[in-house]
Amino acid sequence: MDLVNAPLFLDKFDETVRTNPNKAAVIDLSVEKPIILSYRELSDLADRCATKLIDLGVKPGEAVAYQLPTSWEFIVLTLALWRTSATPCPLLPSLREREVTFIMQSSGSRLLIVPDEFRRFSYEPMVSSIKGELPNLEHVFVMSQRVRRPAESTMGGLLADTSAPAEVLAARRATATTYSELLYTSGTTGEPKGVLQIHQTLSSALLAHTTTLGLTSEDNIWVPSPLAHQTGFLYGMLVSFYIGGTGVYQSIWSVETAKKAIEEYGATFVQAAMPFLADITRSDAPPKGLRLFIATGAAVPRQLAQEARQKLQCSVVGGWGSTEACLVTVGRPNDPPEKLWGTDGRVIDGMEIRIADDNGNPMPPGQEGNYQIKTPAMFVTYLHHHDWYEQTFTKDGFHDTGDLAVIDEDGYLKITGRKKDVVNRGGEKIPVVEIEDLLYQHPAVADVAVVSMPDERLGERACAYVVLKDGFESLDLSQVTDFLGARGMAKIYWPERIEIIDEMPRTASGKIQKYVLRNDITEKLQLEKSAS
Known part of the structure; x- marks a missing residue:
């Protein structure tokens, strides 16, 4: 080959x-007939x-x-x-x-x-x-x-x-x-x-x-x-x-x-x-x-x-x-x-x-x-x-x-993680950095990290971890998505869950430890599933 x-x-x-000019090339099912x-x-x-x-x-x-x-x-x-x-x-x-x-x-x-x-x-x-x-x-x-x-x-x-x-x-x-x-x-x-x-x-x-x-x-x-x-x-x-x-x-x-x-x-x-x-x-x-x-x-x-x-x-x-x-x-x-x-x-x-x-x-x-x-x-x-x-x-x-x-001994590949910071939602890559950059502009957000959370149907969905600014006691998901929508971000990129935390887990050099957040949301979802 x-x-x-x-x-x-x-x-x-x-x-x-x-x-074969008469063979059907396209069958478009987007209309009733x-x-x-x-x-x-x-x-x-x-x-x-x-x-x-x-x-x-x-x-x-x-x-x-x-x-x-x-x-x-x-x-x-x-x-x-x-x-x-x-x-x-x-x-x-x-x-x-x-x-x-x-x-x-x-x-x-x-x-x-x-x-x-x-x-x-x-x-x-x-x-x-x-x-x-x-x-x-x-x-x-x-x-x-x-x-x-x-x-x-x-x-x-x-x-x-x-x-x-x-x-x-x-x-x-x-x-x-x-x-x-x-x-x-x-x-x-x-x-x-x-x-x-x-x-x-x-x-x-x-x-x-x-x-x-x-x-x-x-x-x-x-x-x-x-x-x-x-x-x-x-x-x-x-x-x-x-x-x-x-x-x-x-x-x-x-x-x-x-x-x-x-x-x-x-x-x-x-x-x-x-x-x-x-x-x-x-x-x-x-x-x-x-x-x-x-x-x-x-x-x-x-x-x-x-x-x-x-x-x-x-x-x-x-x-x-x-x-x-x-x-x-x-x-x-x-x-x-x-x-x-x-x-x-x-x-x-x-x-x-x-x-x-x-x-x-x-x-x-x-x-x-x-x-x-x-x-x-x-x-x-x-x-x-x-x-x-x-x-x-x-x-x-x-x-x-x-x-x-x-890659195992028989040549089969298994993807285990990503160096790149993205969320793979049903095959669609969610631009994490772009979402975070926008959310940092929200008046209530002091710090934010968007991470993947496991999903049985889509593989992954996006979860936003947020640290609130002083003077703000709450921020719900609808406020986040309304904010992103008003700034022209496509709905498919919006986070589908928000977690409010006191501070971000960070390395000694100050980098957010996103794996800690991913583990946290995975555990939360498992507990919620077992309790239901």
Whole structure:
């Protein structure tokens, strides 16, 4: 398997358009009557959108920001951007003023595409409120969430009436070294990082992924994760294109919609965070039909894995990946159960993993150390911060993930902790430092530390430990979340519990001992559970 020279995903998509044009490419379950687009229909819509982008003066390499829910419109726009050699910069629909402003300023996008409304939130007032801070912004397109049928939609004005001549579009088409995505990850220093991949690196990831897991054009890929997140973007949408399969998409999490995706529309494969697995497994009449569930974000608990395997009648394995490196380790369905569950799998062929001490020396099996990787699917830089990119690599070319881990004698990986200060809430990384910086501005807060607390469904949730200023006797969770919401922080980043303490546990040098706080909240939760 030559990952370095993997066939490009755009070539694979176009091959299916030529050889099987009437095959369903997209099944969009976000409307009452699902929208189904064939490969030919999807390709034609992408050409019309690409034509409009060219007319707007979008240039090769230029980042274009869009904050759309999972939908056929998201997919058409993304394909169109690749057909003009522009760089897709998708934003999660849950982000609000603070995060959107930062990403727009950082990416320099001249375009912003939003829905008129999604999940009872109106986007136009938000865009109006931040326009003054976005000097590069030239065009705002608003897509109706009421006119959704492709035959009636103009995608907010982003569909040209006809496509440009084939030779015009061919001249603008992306190549192996063109940027393929700009995704922002939650920063641990208070600033999100803009991760840039190119078409070749994502194609290498796709070849490794689909070959290792035995995916073929007969597989229907279920995509419950947001397309603006790498899990949905790469392991959902692009996997389906790479194998010439069908993608089955849902924009809002619902077990009933999940059952429809699996039982009515034949979804056989999914890669998603553990909450999705837990919810369908523990639902009434769990759906049957999945062949393989790759659970990422945390090692799969043995009890949940056994329960899922029995009730869903499918294989359940764990895996480890990141926006920067894509999927690097994964379990195989025929692995022994004691290895499959409770680990993050083993390395994919063509990639390397190791555990090293703080001096960079490789460590023997069974010892905890710094988790480092080498893969052809590695990102190429952090936008505006190539120095950050270079700092993540060792002299011999391994990327330090920032995680602590153990690799056992059989090569199975287990993530044991993080050097980076983040909370992993259902696969979504919560920017701890950014939350703390905001909470320090609260008039009642003298000191604050946000730490992870264990959660059976999501893996982790955020808990804020607070020391109050003199004169303040109390501070409740609603006051904290109202404060963060008023400052434009997305709800998904808000702490979900608050603990008031007299003083922070600190080292001799003054650093907060967050492990003490994590142990404290873990013990409190265990006591509360046993008392209930």
